[in-house]
Structure formats: structure tokens, C-alpha cells
Amino acid sequence: MPTELTPLEKVRLEKLEHLREMGIEPYPNRAERTHTAEEAKAAFLTSEQAGEETGPRVTVAGRLRSMRPMGKITFAHIEDATERIQLFLRANDIGKDRLKLFNKFFDLGDFIQATGVLFRTHSGEITVRVEDFKMLAKAITPLPPAKDEVVDGKVVRHAVLADPETRYRQRYADLAVNPEVREIFRTRAKIVRALRDFLDDHGFLEVETPILQPIYGGAAARPFITYHNQLKQKLYLRISFELYLKRLLVGMYEKVYEIGRDFRNEGISFKHNPEFTQLEFYWAYADYFKVMEFAEEMIAFVADRVLGKRTLTWQGHEIDLNPPWRRVELRQGLIDAVGIDIKDCPTAEELAAAMKEKGIEPKPNASRGKLIDQLVSDYLEPNFIQPTFLYNYPRDISPLAKAMPGDPTMVERFEGFIGGMELCNAFTELNDPLDQEARFLEMGRTYAADDEERHPIDEDYLRAMRYGMPPNGGFGMGIDRLTMIFTDKRSIREVILFPHLRERGNAKPPAEAGENPTVEEKSNEG
RNA sequence: GGCCCAUUAGCUCAAUUGGAAGAGCAGGGGACUCUUAAUCCCUUGGUUGCAGGUUCGAGUCCUGCAUGGGUCACCA
Numbered sequence: 347m348p349t350e351l352t353p354l355e356k357v358r359l360e361k362l363e364h365l366r367e368m369g370i371e372p373y374p375n376r377a378e379r380t381h382t383a384e385e386a387k388a389a390f391l392t393s394e395q396a397g398e399e400t401g402p403r404v405t406v407a408g409r410l411r412s413m414r415p416m417g418k419i420t421f422a423h424i425e426d427a428t429e430r431i432q433l434f435l436r437a438n439d440i441g442k443d444r445l446k447l448f449n450k451f452f453d454l455g456d457f458i459q460a461t462g463v464l465f466r467t468h469s470g471e472i473t474v475r476v477e478d479f480k481m482l483a484k485a486i487t488p489l490p491p492a493k494d495e496v497v498d499g500k501v502v503r504h505a506v507l508a509d510p511e512t513r514y515r516q517r518y519a520d521l522a523v524n525p526e527v528r529e530i531f532r533t534r535a536k537i538v539r540a541l542r543d544f545l546d547d548h549g550f551l552e553v554e555t556p557i558l559q560p561i562y563g564g565a566a567a568r569p570f571i572t573y574h575n576q577l578k579q580k581l582y583l584r585i586s587f588e589l590y591l592k593r594l595l596v597g598m599y600e601k602v603y604e605i606g607r608d609f610r611n612e613g614i615s616f617k618h619n620p621e622f623t624q625l626e627f628y629w630a631y632a633d634y635f636k637v638m639e640f641a642e643e644m645i646a647f648v649a650d651r652v653l654g655k656r657t658l659t660w661q662g663h664e665i666d667l668n669p670p671w672r673r674v675e676l677r678q679g680l681i682d683a684v685g686i687d688i689k690d691c692p693t694a695e696e697l698a699a700a701m702k703e704k705g706i707e708p709k710p711n712a713s714r715g716k717l718i719d720q721l722v723s724d725y726l727e728p729n730f731i732q733p734t735f736l737y738n739y740p741r742d743i744s745p746l747a748k749a750m751p752g753d754p755t756m757v758e759r760f761e762g763f764i765g766g767m768e769l770c771n772a773f774t775e776l777n778d779p780l781d782q783e784a785r786f787l788e789m790g791r792t793y794a795a796d797d798e799e800r801h802p803i804d805e806d807y808l809r810a811m812r813y814g815m816p817p818n819g820g821f822g823m824g825i826d827r828l829t830m831i832f833t834d835k836r837s838i839r840e841v842i843l844f845p846h847l848r849e850r851g852n853a854k855p856p857a858e859a860g861e862n863p864t865v866e867e868k869s870n871e872g
Numbered sequence: 873g874g875c876c877c878a879u880u881a882g883c884u885c886a887a888u889u890g891g892a893a894g895a896g897c898a899g900g901g902g903a904c905u906c907u908u909a910a911u912c913c914c915u916u917g918g919u920u921g922c923a924g925g926u927u928c929g930a931g932u933c934c935u936g937c938a939u940g941g942g943u944c945a946c947c948a
Contacts, residue, residue, distance in 0.1 A: 353917065354882055354899055416911090417904040436905070454898080468906045490883040491898045495909045504897075504909055507883065511940045523883095566948040612947045613873090715948070743948040789948075837941095848939070 355486050361451045362484045368447075372484035377459050379407040384428035387472050390464040401464035406431055406474060407482060409522070410456045412493070415449045418442070421473075424458060432473040433460050439477060448479065455485035455522075492523040514845050533652060534829045534841060538605060540651040541625055541825075544644050550601040550627055555590035557583060557607065561804045564588030564746065567610035570620075583609035587626045588746065588820065592775060593810045595630050595818055603627035605825065616837040617767060620846050623825040630816040634758045634774045637819035638735055641762060641770060642669040645733070645828075652832060660765045660834050663731050671733040671762070676722065679736060683725040688718055688740075692755065714755075715743035730763035737761075739773075745785040747773035762823075764831050770823035777818065779811035 351359065362372050381389060381404040389402045408426035418437040423430045437445045439462075452458060460479040467473050490507040506524065507513060513520040513527075521528050542552065560579065562569045564586030572581050584590075587604045594602045608624045629637065649656045649667045656667045681687050684704055691697035697717045698708040706724075708717050718740045726736060737760035741749060747757035758774035776782050786803045829841040839845035 352882060357899065412908070412910095414907050414910050415904085416907065419905045419907080421907045421910080423908075432908075434906080438905080467908090469908080471906095471908080473906090488882060488898065492883085493897070493909045502909085504884085509879095509883090509940085511879095512883095514940095568947085610947075613945080615947095616942085618947075713948085719948075740948095745948070 351486075354488050358453055358484070358486050358488070361453065362486070365451055365481065365484070370481060372481050374480070374482065377407050377482050378405050378461075378480075379459060380405045382406070382428040383408065383424070383426050383431035386431055386464060386474070387429075390472050393464075403461070403463050404474065405459055405461040407459035408457065409485075410452060410454055410458055413449070413452070413454065418445065420445060420449055422448075424460065432467070432471050433462075433476050433479075434465075434467065434473045435476045435479070439475065440479075444479075452481065453485060453488070454491070455487075455489045456481060457483040457485070489519060489523050510839070511847070514839055514847055517843055530829075530833050530835070530841060531843060533833050534825075536652045537648055537829055537832060538623075538825060540648040541605065541644065543651075544647045545601075545603050545627060548601070548640075550603045550629075551599055553591070553594060553599075553602050553604055554606070555584075555587050555594075555604060557609075559584050559590075561802050561806075562586075563802075563804050563807070565608075565610075567612055570609050570611050585610050586822070587624065588822070589804055589807045591626055591628045592815065592818070592820065593807065595628055596810045596813050596815050600630040600816070601627070614846065616839070617827060617830075619826065619838050619842055622838070622842075624822055625825055626820065626822040628775065628818050628820045630818045632819035633817070634737070634760055634772055634819050637772045637821050638673075638737070638760055639669070641772065641821060641823075642667075642671045642733070642735075648828075648832075658832065658834070660831050661836055663765060665732060665764060665831070667733055671735055672730075673735045673737065674726070674730075676718070676726075676736055676738050677756075679726050680718070680721055683729075684721060686721070688714075713742050715740035719743055727763060727768065728766045731766055732764075734763045735760045736763065742788075744773065745789050746776050746782075748776045748778075749781075767827060767830075768824075769827055769831070770821060772819065772821040775815075775818050775820045777811060777815040779808055779815075782811055783808050 365372050383406055386402075386404045386406050389404065393402050406424065406426070408424035408431075410422060411425045411430060412421075412423040414421040420433075420435045422433045422435070424433060435445055435448055458479055459482055460474055460476045462474040462476040462478070464472055465475050492506050493504045495502045495504060507520055513524075521531075546552070558572070558574075558581040560581060562582040562585050564584075565588070567585045569582040569585050572583065573579070574581055585608055587606065587608070591602055591604060603626060605623065605625050607621050609621045610618075611620065612618060614620065629640075632640075646656055646667055646669055649658070658665050658667070677688050684706070686697070686700045686704060688697065691700050691714070694712065694714040694717060697714055698712075701708045701717065701721070706721070709720055712720065722736065730736070737758075738750065738756050739747070739759040739761075741747075741755050741757045744757045744759050747759040750756045750758055760772055761768055762770040762772075776785070783803075786808070790803065826838050826841050830836070830838060833841060835841055
């Protein structure tokens with residue numbers, strides 16, 4: 347059970363035992379903090395401005411981040427969630443033995459508290475003249491040393507935990523030494539808060555729908571599969587909230603949204619994590635153009651709240667989030683970008699031929715919709731650096747969207763892009779139960795040859811729709827990707843606290859959890 | 873899953889064409905009463921990701937594996 351300790355850890359463990367022998371508890375139950383570092387400094391400034399002779403007496407607590415012992419005095423910094431504050435320990439004040447105890451048995455990374463009167467050092471730094479100090483929690487494993495130097499008012503980090511694998515696997519250590527990483531997740535929380543406020547203010551009701559679903563749907567992805575023992579029933583982790591949220595429109599709610607986790611058993615990349623956070627909303631009596639305007643207003647609102655402005659820099663690009671965003675009609679976009687009018691190519695064969703004529707290799711065995719998707723991915727999306735809505739999509743890759751009047755091959759759907767990355771997806775929702783059933787059957791035929799991708803038909807969803815579903819517009823957006831845009835990160839792992847990595851030292855998966863499991867193989871009986 | 877790159881001390885990184893594995897920080901010992909990358913002296917620490925191979929000799933070249941990063945595929 348005990349793990350192998352490094353020599354550095356053994357040294358600290360010995361120090362911990364020494365403390366115990368001296369009657370000092372290295373993990374006491376209580377701390378007596380009166381001020382955060384930030385509050386302490388503010389209190390000092392207040393008393394200084396009032397002309398008081400001595401500064402306020404405070405007890406601060408935090409992690410020991412630097413120590414500079416100089417014989418009979420020691421300077422140190424502790425850091426809490428607000429900021430760092432300097433401690434000044436002097437043999438004259440606390441006695442030689444206490445100072446020696448501090449120098450010898452307290453280490454970088456330990457949580458401690460210190461009590462004393464605030465003053466300014468000769469160099470002007472607000473500092474605690476320590477009268478008493480206490481160990482709050484001894485650190486056994488040393489944090490990677492992160493020394494900061496202040497050069498011309500700028501903080502220069504000299505050694506830093508930079509290895510991405512260690513940073514993701516031990517996010518706690520990453521957060522502990524890299525304050526800018528802590529900031530990312532504060533920003534993320536602000537984004538989510540702003541989205542909620544915006545939707546709440548517009549009369550939307552926040553709801554929670556099942557994560558464990560008997561039938562998965564609403565997107566095209568392979569699911570994670572699990573099993574309920576008592577019900578003796580397979581369950582799927584949702585790949586989308588869509589079909590449940592739209593059931594609620596049948597139930598007479600007009601505006602609903604959910605922010606939560608989706609799970610997709612697909613490849614992992616710089617913009618894909620197996621579980622990711624999604625916002626979806628559904629809005630009765632709205633269509634996709636109304637949703638489009640609402641969406642760009644929503645993002646602008648988030649920018650106002652989170653950044654205080656509507657422009658930002660992402661990977662060197664100046665992004666302007668001010669509405670209205672650029673709008674590109676898909677058919678016209680492809681005419682302009684590749685010189686193919688998809689209207690002239692009503693079948694997959696004709697479109698593939700047109701692509702070959704332009705020197706583009708069409709994906710083998712792809713449907714017309716997939717070929718259009720290929721063209722969009724390769725020739726349109728990468729250029730959508732500024733916020734752009736691409737609208738009017740092919741029907742056969744959009745089985746839940748309503749067809750365009752006058753063109754049964756196309757649907758009223760748009761996607762939003764920033765930085766060349768798909769951010770959101772929306773449509774005028776299909777509410778015709780007979781059409782919906784036909785689409786489901788069509789999808790079933792399309793994938794009949796490939797069991798893996800075939801989705802089970804959600805009969806209950808069709809029943810709900812037969813009760814009558816108001817016309818509505820729906821919208822889905824990846825919160826992780828939005829956070830990437832707002833924090834100027836290129837990898838989704840930078841905005842997820844604990845991203846999924848392959849398990850260490852367990853390279854061989856259990857036999858029953860092999861690649862591409864079928865439902866039958868994957869269920870965990872018992 | 874394919875291809876490319878990486879893996880050296882706790883952390884960040886060196887190591888000429890194949891020729892004795894190093895530095896800074898952290899750690900240990902010592903000095904030092906206003907330091908802040910404190911400074912100064914001394915010092916511990918390595919099966920170079922793992923397993924093979926080529927060679928008189930491998931951190932360096934070859935093969936396989938592992939993990940990560942990138943990219944492609946996949947992701948209506």
C-alpha cells in the first residue's frame with residue numbers, strides 16, 4: 347500500500363516526525379485566519395492613510411512560497427487564493443529557537459498561518475512582522491519550484507511546471523503553481539454564469555434531463571454504455587439533450603435550456619474530450635433566424651460580462667464579437683469558394699463528379715450531405731476566423747431539422763464559427779411527427795450496413811411529437827470551446843480541469859471493454 | 873487506428889560526427905539582522921521511459937512497446 351517515496355519526500359517526512367516529537371501537530375484541525383492576504387494589505391493601507399503609528403494586527407494563512415533565511419532574520423512569502431504577502435521573522439521578536447524551528451522544519455509548499463502587526467520594509471513592501479506562527483498542513487511532496495522575479499513591474503517565471511502530461515494528470519499541482527491556470531477556470535465559471543443570467547433574463551427555464559438514457563439520440567456519435575442492475579436494463583450516457591428538451595415543449599414550456607455534460611465515445615483531440623459541457627436551448631414560436639440573432643446577442647453579452655469588451659485576441663487573431671456576425675449561405679459560400687453549385691448536383695454521384703472536376707477527391711461512399719460537409723469542412727470552416735454563421739444545410743445530415751419551404755433537399759439550420767472552429771449548431775426544429783419518423787427510418791436505412799452507427803429509433807419521442815409540438819428553434823453550443831475562445835487556448839484540455847488521458851500502467855484494457863463494443867458485449871452484467 | 877515529433881535528476885533544460893552524463897532551481901550542511909530569482913562556501917541526487925539489437929563503445933544508430941504532443945482518419 348505505501349507508495350515509494352522520493353529522497354526529497356523522505357526528508358520531509360522526517361521533518362514531520364520531528365515536529366510531532368516536539369509536540370507540534372503538523373495537521374491541526376483549525377486555523378485562526380483573520381485576513382486574506384488581499385484584505386490584510388487593504389487594512390494596512392487604510393490605517394496608513396489614517397496616519398496610525400502601528401499597522402493592524404492580522405493572522406494570515408496560506409502556502410509557503412519562498413523563504414530567505416539570513417541568520418537571525420528570515421523573510422518568507424505565503425500565498426493564499428487572493429495573493430502573496432511577505433512574512434518577516436526576527437529572533438528578537440520570536441526567539442532564536444522558534445526561528446530555527448521555522449527555518450529547519452518548515453518547507454516550501456507547507457500551509458501555515460502567521461500572526462503579527464503589518465509594517466512596511468525598507469523597500470516598501472507591506473509585511474507581517476511575525477509574533478507567532480503555526481503549521482496548518484505539512485506538504486510531503488515538494489511542488490515544482492516556481493520562482494517569480496519582478497523585472498520592470500512584470501513577473502518573470504523562472505521555473506515552471508510545463509510538461510502537459512503532468513499538468514493534466516496532476517491538475518492540483520498545476521493549479522497550485524500556475525496562477526494563470528487558476529484564472530482560466532474562474533473565467534469559465536463567469537462565462538457559464540453569464541449564459542445563465544442571459545437566458546434567465548429572457549424568460550428561459552433551466553431544467554435537468556436524464557444523463558442515463560434508455561435510448562440515445564440527438565446527435566451522431568457513439569455512446570458510452572452502462573447497465574442498471576435492478577432494472578436489468580442497458581442505459582446510455584447521453585450524447586445530447588435535444589430529444590428530452592423538445593419533449594418539454596410538448597409539455598407547454600415555451601423556453602427551456604440545460605447546461606450539462608454530454609458523453610461521446612469518439613476520438614480525443616485538441617477540440618474533443620469524451621465528456622464535454624453543452625448548452626442547449628429550445629424556444630417555441632422562434633425560427634432559426636430568430637435564434638441566430640439571439641445567439642450573437644448572447645455571446646456579446648457574455649463578452650461584456652466576462653471581458654468588459656466585445657473584442658478579444660485568439661491565437662493571434664483579433665476577434666470582433668459585435669453583432670451582427672457575418673452570414674454566409676452555404677450554397678453561395680461553396681459557389682464562391684470552390685465554384686460548385688450544389689443545386690446543380692442533386693445526387694451524390696453528380697456532386698462527386700463535380701468535385702473531381704475541380705481536383706477535389708471526394709470521400710468514398712459518402713452521401714451527398716457528407717460530400718457537402720466535406721467541402722464545408724475543407725474550404726469554408728478554416729476561413730471563418732471572425733464570428734460567422736453558415737446557414738441552410740443539406741437535409742440528409744440534419745435529421746432533426748425542418749426542411750426549407752421550396753427545397754426539400756435543404757433544411758433550416760445554421761452553425762456558428764469562431765477561429766475556424768465550430769462553436770454552435772441550431773435549427774428550426776422538425777415538429778412534424780410523420781416527417782420525423784420518415785427521417786429516422788431513412789437514417790436507419792443509411793446505416794443499415796454499419797451496425798455501429800445505426801441509432802435506435804426513439805418511439806417515445808415520436809409519440810411526444812404526435813401529441814403536438816409547437817414550431818420552435820433550437821440551439822446547442824459547446825461551453826468548452828467558447829471558453830477556449832475567451833481564454834485564448836488552442837486545446838480543449840486547457841479549459842477542462844481534469845481532461846481524459848489514457849490510464850497509466852494499465853495499457854491493456856479489460857477484454858470486455860475492447861474497441862467498438864456492441865451493446866451486447868459492453869454491458870456490465872452483475 | 874495511420875504518420876511525424878518528443879521522453880535525460882523532484883522541476884526547467886544541456887550533452888559536437890557514436891567516445892568519461894552536466895547546469896540552474898529544489899534538497900542536505902554551514903555563514904549572514906531589510907531580503908525578495910537573496911547572496912556566499914560545501915554537498916546529495918541518474919538503470920538517460922521500457923525491452924531488445926548493431927558496435928570495441930549507445931543519451932545519440934536500428935526494431936518493438938509505453939506515455940504525451942501534433943496531424944490525418946473518425947465525430948449525420
